[in-house]
Amino acid sequence: MNDLHALSIFVDDNQLSILDQTQLPNKKQWLVCDSIDSMVLMIQKLQIRGAPAIGIAACLLLAIKAEKGLAEEDFIRNANRLRAARPTAVNLMNNIDSLLQASKTGYPKSVVDEAERLFYEDIELCNKLSELGNSLISPNSNILTHCNTGGLATVGVGTAIGVIRKAHGSGKNVKVWVGETRPLLQGGRLTAWEMGELGVPYRLICDSMAAMLMARGEVDCIFVGADRIAANGDFANKIGTYNLAVLASYHEIPFYVVAPHTTVDLACENGNLIPIEERNASEVKGVSGGFGDCIWAPEGAPVYNPAFDVTPAHLVSAWILDTGIYRVEDVQTGKLARR
Ligand SMILES: CSC[C@H]1O[C@H](OP(=O)(O)O)[C@H](O)[C@@H]1O
Numbered sequence: 001m002n003d004l005h006a007l008s009i010f011v012d013d014n015q016l017s018i019l020d021q022t023q024l025p026n027k028k029q030w031l032v033c034d035s036i037d038s039m040v041l042m043i044q045k046l047q048i049r050g051a052p053a054i055g056i057a058a059c060l061l062l063a064i065k066a067e068k069g070l071a072e073e074d075f076i077r078n079a080n081r082l083r084a085a086r087p088t089a090v091n092l093m094n095n096i097d098s099l100l101q102a103s104k105t106g107y108p109k110s111v112v113d114e115a116e117r118l119f120y121e122d123i124e125l126c127n128k129l130s131e132l133g134n135s136l137i138s139p140n141s142n143i144l145t146h147c148n149t150g151g152l153a154t155v156g157v158g159t160a161i162g163v164i165r166k167a168h169g170s171g172k173n174v175k176v177w178v179g180e181t182r183p184l185l186q187g188g189r190l191t192a193w194e195m196g197e198l199g200v201p202y203r204l205i206c207d208s209m210a211a212m213l214m215a216r217g218e219v220d221c222i223f224v225g226a227d228r229i230a231a232n233g234d235f236a237n238k239i240g241t242y243n244l245a246v247l248a249s250y251h252e253i254p255f256y257v258v259a260p261h262t263t264v265d266l267a268c269e270n271g272n273l274i275p276i277e278e279r280n281a282s283e284v285k286g287v288s289g290g291f292g293d294c295i296w297a298p299e300g301a302p303v304y305n306p307a308f309d310v311t312p313a314h315l316v317s318a319w320i321l322d323t324g325i326y327r328v329e330d331v332q333t334g335k336l337a338r339r
Contacts, residue, residue, distance in 0.1 A: 006156075008021060008050075018057060021047055021048065025193035036065070049152075062078065079096050088274065090265040098114055099115060121262075122155045127157065133162070133166065137163070143176050145161065145177070145179065146238060146241055146244055148187060149225030177210070177219060178192050178203065181240060187204070211247050214247050222254070224238075226259040229264045231266050232271075234311065235311055235319075236311075237257070239308055240309070257316055277308060281302075
């Protein structure tokens with residue numbers, strides 16, 4: 001496999017390394033990923049995260065293993081293990097399915113070629129998304145975003161953050177409200193870091209502050225990512241996204257979802273059918289990781305920790321995919337499904 005380099009993933013001399021995102025922003029620690037077991041763990045611990053990035057990282061490891069002599073039947077078994085590593089983001093399943101399909105015609109070379117194609121495709125799709133999304137942003141906009149959807153969550157410039165980056169780069173004087181995104185703080189840790197690295201003016205807020213800012217007229221538009229978009233336009237994204245969609249509707253603020261077409265799941269009729277990952281109680285009871293450990297909830301506190309929620313299509317102003325900008329009337333007439 002050729003050497004490949006992205007913000008959170010690189011392949012060098014046929015070895016895959018992952019930037020451990022649980023250690024950001026305080027520490028940039030690279031981890032060599034040389035086994036299926038370690039990749040499954042890295043995905044489940046969100047050391048590698050973000051719908052597009054986890055799909056591509058899993059495929060790169062499988063391709064490296066294939067090139068190093070993994071038997072085809074073991075490739076298929078391990079591909080299916082990785083496919084189940086996290087249930088909500090469909091990119092993981094879509095990417096691995098395309099690798100399995102490729103393996104039928106010329107394993108292992110076909111698998112290596114497909115994994116590399118997926119890597120470069122994501123870069124290209126992110127660039128298309130940023131151009132299309134930027135066309136919806138007026139100069140001097142205050143943009144609210146949630147979770148992390150930049151170069152850490154993809155191998156390109158990102159999805160929602162890719163749009164913000166493009167608007168900033170085109171001189172539109174955008175300012176960004178970054179929702180910290182409890183409980184894992186992808187916004188407070190990762191998006192704040194990426195905004196700083198990109199030089200985009202931003203202010204970090206608690207998730208609970210968004211409503212007041214909208215009421216004050218200090219949010220002009222909202223851009224979020226997605227982990228799975230159902231055929232009817234309902235979509236799953238990081239927990240707290242639905243809150244923002246309802247608030248945006250009440251305050252008549254444009255609410256945009258940005259995702260590559262590989263996030264669309266045509267086999268999923270509506271958002272009620274999207275599996276929602278539930279995660280460990282410890283994540284809600286305090287914080288732990290590269291930023292230190294601090295548990296504030298009572299030891300035995302019962303916890304509910306869904307990692308995603310579902311936003312119904314009627315609350316979405318537009319879906320920004322690499323294949324175009326879709327409005328609710330497009331989705332209602334099935335245009336989202338016809339890529
Ligand atoms: C472009 S990434 C989309 C999506 O991925 C994040 O989830 P996680 O941090 O759990 O991997 C978040 O939902 C982003 O919006």
